[in-house]
Amino acid sequence: MEQKEFTYPEAAALAEGRVGEKMVLNLGPSHPATHGVLRLKLELDGDLITRCDPMVGYLHRGQEKIAENMTYNQFIPFTDRLDYLAPLSNNIAFAQCVEKLAGLEITDRCKAIRVICCELSRIASHLVGLAAYGMDAGSTTVFMYCFTQREKLCTLFEQLTGARMTSSYARIGGLARDIPEGWLGNVNSFANQFLPALDEIDNLITRNKIFMDRAVGIGVITPEQAMQWGLTGANLRASGVATDLRKDVPYLGYNNYEFDVAIGVHGDCYDRWLVRIEEMRQSIRIIRQAIEKMPEGNVNINNKMFTLPQKDKVLRNMEDLINNFVLITQGPDIPKGEAYFEADNPKGALGFYVMSKGGGVPYRVKVRSPSFLSLSALQEILPGHHMSDAVIILGSLDFVLGECDR
Amino acid sequence: MDDSINQGFDPKSEQGFVYTKLDSIINWVRANSIWPQPMGLACCAIELMGVGGSRFDIARFGMEVMRFSPRQSDCMIVSGTVTYKMAGVIRRVYDQMAAPKWVIAMGACASSGGMFRTYSVLQGVDKIIPVDVYVSGCPTRPEALLDALITLQKKIGTEHSTKGLFSAQK
Amino acid sequence: MNFEKLLAELKFLVARPSRDGIVAYDCPRANLLKAAQTLRDNFEFQSLSDIASIDMGEDAGNRRFGAVYHFFSHTKKCYVRLVVMCDSQEEPVLPSITPVYKSADWLEREAFDLMGIVFENHPSLRRILMWDNYPWHPLRKDFPLAGKESPLPETFAGNEGVTKVIPAPENGGPFHSPSCGAKFVSEREPRSLDGQCSAIDNI
Numbered sequence: 001m002e003q004k005e006f007t008y009p010e011a012a013a014l015a016e017g018r019v020g021e022k023m024v025l026n027l028g029p030s031h032p033a034t035h036g037v038l039r040l041k042l043e044l045d046g047d048l049i050t051r052c053d054p055m056v057g058y059l060h061r062g063q064e065k066i067a068e069n070m071t072y073n074q075f076i077p078f079t080d081r082l083d084y085l086a087p088l089s090n091n092i093a094f095a096q097c098v099e100k101l102a103g104l105e106i107t108d109r110c111k112a113i114r115v116i117c118c119e120l121s122r123i124a125s126h127l128v129g130l131a132a133y134g135m136d137a138g139s140t141t142v143f144m145y146c147f148t149q150r151e152k153l154c155t156l157f158e159q160l161t162g163a164r165m166t167s168s169y170a171r172i173g174g175l176a177r178d179i180p181e182g183w184l185g186n187v188n189s190f191a192n193q194f195l196p197a198l199d200e201i202d203n204l205i206t207r208n209k210i211f212m213d214r215a216v217g218i219g220v221i222t223p224e225q226a227m228q229w230g231l232t233g234a235n236l237r238a239s240g241v242a243t244d245l246r247k248d249v250p251y252l253g254y255n256n257y258e259f260d261v262a263i264g265v266h267g268d269c270y271d272r273w274l275v276r277i278e279e280m281r282q283s284i285r286i287i288r289q290a291i292e293k294m295p296e297g298n299v300n301i302n303n304k305m306f307t308l309p310q311k312d313k314v315l316r317n318m319e320d321l322i323n324n325f326v327l328i329t330q331g332p333d334i335p336k337g338e339a340y341f342e343a344d345n346p347k348g349a350l351g352f353y354v355m356s357k358g359g360g361v362p363y364r365v366k367v368r369s370p371s372f373l374s375l376s377a378l379q380e381i382l383p384g385h386h387m388s389d390a391v392i393i394l395g396s397l398d399f400v401l402g403e404c405d406r
Numbered sequence: 407m408d409d410s411i412n413q414g415f416d417p418k419s420e421q422g423f424v425y426t427k428l429d430s431i432i433n434w435v436r437a438n439s440i441w442p443q444p445m446g447l448a449c450c451a452i453e454l455m456g457v458g459g460s461r462f463d464i465a466r467f468g469m470e471v472m473r474f475s476p477r478q479s480d481c482m483i484v485s486g487t488v489t490y491k492m493a494g495v496i497r498r499v500y501d502q503m504a505a506p507k508w509v510i511a512m513g514a515c516a517s518s519g520g521m522f523r524t525y526s527v528l529q530g531v532d533k534i535i536p537v538d539v540y541v542s543g544c545p546t547r548p549e550a551l552l553d554a555l556i557t558l559q560k561k562i563g564t565e566h567s568t569k570g571l572f573s574a575q576k
Numbered sequence: 577m578n579f580e581k582l583l584a585e586l587k588f589l590v591a592r593p594s595r596d597g598i599v600a601y602d603c604p605r606a607n608l609l610k611a612a613q614t615l616r617d618n619f620e621f622q623s624l625s626d627i628a629s630i631d632m633g634e635d636a637g638n639r640r641f642g643a644v645y646h647f648f649s650h651t652k653k654c655y656v657r658l659v660v661m662c663d664s665q666e667e668p669v670l671p672s673i674t675p676v677y678k679s680a681d682w683l684e685r686e687a688f689d690l691m692g693i694v695f696e697n698h699p700s701l702r703r704i705l706m707w708d709n710y711p712w713h714p715l716r717k718d719f720p721l722a723g724k725e726s727p728l729p730e731t732f733a734g735n736e737g738v739t740k741v742i743p744a745p746e747n748g749g750p751f752h753s754p755s756c757g758a759k760f761v762s763e764r765e766p767r768s769l770d771g772q773c774s775a776i777d778n779i
Contacts, residue, residue: 058495059486166544227650338600351625377678524744525720
């Protein structure tokens with residue numbers, strides 16, 4: 001590896017006193033499907049990692065360039081495939097950014113439904129993240145328990161949007177359709193049975209000696225390091241930095257809900273596990289409040305330039321037909337300008353930077369991906385650890401390559 | 407192929423001997439113990455993991471043994487978008503698999519490039535490796551993947567296994 | 577967050593219109609490193625959130641390429657945006673802010689890979705999302721979405737004859753019609769306007 005000399009004192013000191021050659025080991029890109037196509041070029045001194053060069057791009061699909069050729073609503077399905085573990089929250093983050101650019105104010109009912117969707121996605125994403133993390137630490141039971149719960153969530157998503165995973169639910173100015181009858185009751189039943197199930201998962205791992213030996217004190221990220229490397233979300237909070245975009249830069253009416261933010265103390269892999277478990281509990285709390293306070297009214301804003309007219313009117317009324325046609329083929333007319341919006345997604349802060357030159361197709365869309373920056377921090381975190389710790393650290397950072405490579 | 411075993415076996419007259427084609431026996435063994443190699447690339451990989459979970463339970467087919475090592479697996483399930491950068495790796499992993507080997511292209515991206523007709527995406531994994539079963543879906547529902555595996559089992563049942571038994575598979 | 581104090585200390589910043597409530601400034605190339613340092617040390621902007629590379633089109637002349645920086649303050653809970661344009665279209669260069677923010681490392685590599693902007697004093701400026709011997713910069717406006725013929729990635733070593741990197745088939749696809757040879761999206765695809773006229777007039 002020809003790049004910069006690492007100055008991280010521990011690794012350098014350890015390497016200097018030793019005699020012998022260092023080995024370059026390739027971890028990936030085809031390694032257990034839990035983390036996706038990541039390639040780690042590790043320089044090893046025996047079992048100790050002295051250098052780490054993460055290589056990404058094996059899933060680069062050109063989504064930012066695709067965005068320059070699609071209308072805003074046509075791009076929503078592509079946002080599903082970014083963080084494919086929590087597709088609803090990606091859709092909503094993109095729609096929020098464009099609505100900010102256009103200066104639209106969505107209805108209260110839409111906000112409440114979006115909050116429920118975001119929090120359900122958070123639970124879904126953390127379940128997969130923890131399942132993979134636990135499985136890498138050696139426990140397959142965690143995987144089974146988490147996926148059982150996730151299947152229930154997939155059923156909920158399917159009832160709401162029609163698809164288990166890739167929902168494409170948000171639209172500019174609202175949502176694709178209102179919630180079906182009885183859906184809130186199903187969410188409530190899910191929430192009621194989820195907390196005991198979460199306790200079961202907790203019991204398996206949290207005070208498990210093997211897991212604690214493997215995770216406590218490993219992969220420590222100090223708060224300064226976390227802020228410097230641009231970490232966000234659970235990774236940042238586990239290091240002790242109290243930043244939660246839902247509370248600090250509130251969107252979707254999050255300031256109307258009561259919830260706590262889990263902050264870690266040591267910034268090690270164990271803290272990242274604990275923070276994610278606690279975040280799931282708080283998500284259930286938010287969902288319950290949102291269901292209770294669900295306002296009545298329309299889901300979409302009352303603006304012909306953004307909202308599609310009712311289908312029965314489209315088939316009978318000339319004006320509505322033309323309106324429908326123009327909105328679908330040309331897209332909503334977003335004014336010139338630029339906007340940046342970060343949503344507190346399960347993996348971190350997913351940001352969209354949208355620059356528009358007018359018209360229905362964006363000029364430039366940049367996706368600020370939390371997993372991209374989590375992986376870049378590996379260059380500093382991994383050196384000094386043993387080979388077997390690498391897997392635990394990767395699991396605890398909970399990244400997704402679809403989001404990292406776009 | 408099951409029929410030939412049933413027809414062939416009549417305990418009274420055959421007195422404990424079973425007649426069948428060697429092909430049938432070999433195919434039956436291979437079909438019922440496929441060990442998938444999950445080439446999990448993108449979103450379809452999550453549905454693949456869901457198939458391994460308890461709701462869709464791939465274990466009842468004998469396929470819960472997901473071996474990531476190509477030497478120990480039979481069927482590569484390419485799930486997710488294949489980019490040019492990753493394609494070389496997939497080709498090498500396929501080459502390392504021991505015969506007999508099969509490939510399932512799971513999802514729209516693996517079958518034909520899917521919704522990503524861009525500069526970095528290989529338009530279909532069949533450009534670099536021979537595919538036995540294509541499954542549509544974005545992502546493929548777990549039930550559809552199970553259907554694909556059953557179709558693969560049927561396909562294996564029709565193979566002439568004894569012909570290429572001691573030669574390398576292309 | 578006292579933005580007047582920021583302007584007083586960094587006099588070269590020029591305010592930029594902003595539609596999303598984030599205070600935005602245009603920053604000249606030469607002062608970018610100083611601005612980043614001041615933001616981190618004096619104004620508590622501890623994180624660099626994002627670097628978005630932009631391409632304003634060939635018609636923009638020498639101010640074609642640029643980058644949009646977003647900084648976030650964890651203590652003051654606010655963002656600030658700096659837009660920096662390069663000086664030349666043939667050789668777009670920007671100073672690297674990796675000495676100030678470590679997250680700039682990969683973000684600048686990505687801007688280099690996809691847009692071709694070179695960052696001076698970057699510790700290791702190489703491609704990150706595309707493969708190492710990929711000759712083009714895909715996100716540029718004159719590069720087609722389908723791609724161009726390129727050499728195979730190094731992962732194909734030993735398997736060179738298996739396939740080729742060719743433009744993806746666009747016929748019948750959801751994207752623009754490939755029969756128009758025009759360069760930019762707004763000429764190929766009438767829906768994407770360059771701020772000239774309304775959606776309906778352009779049909």
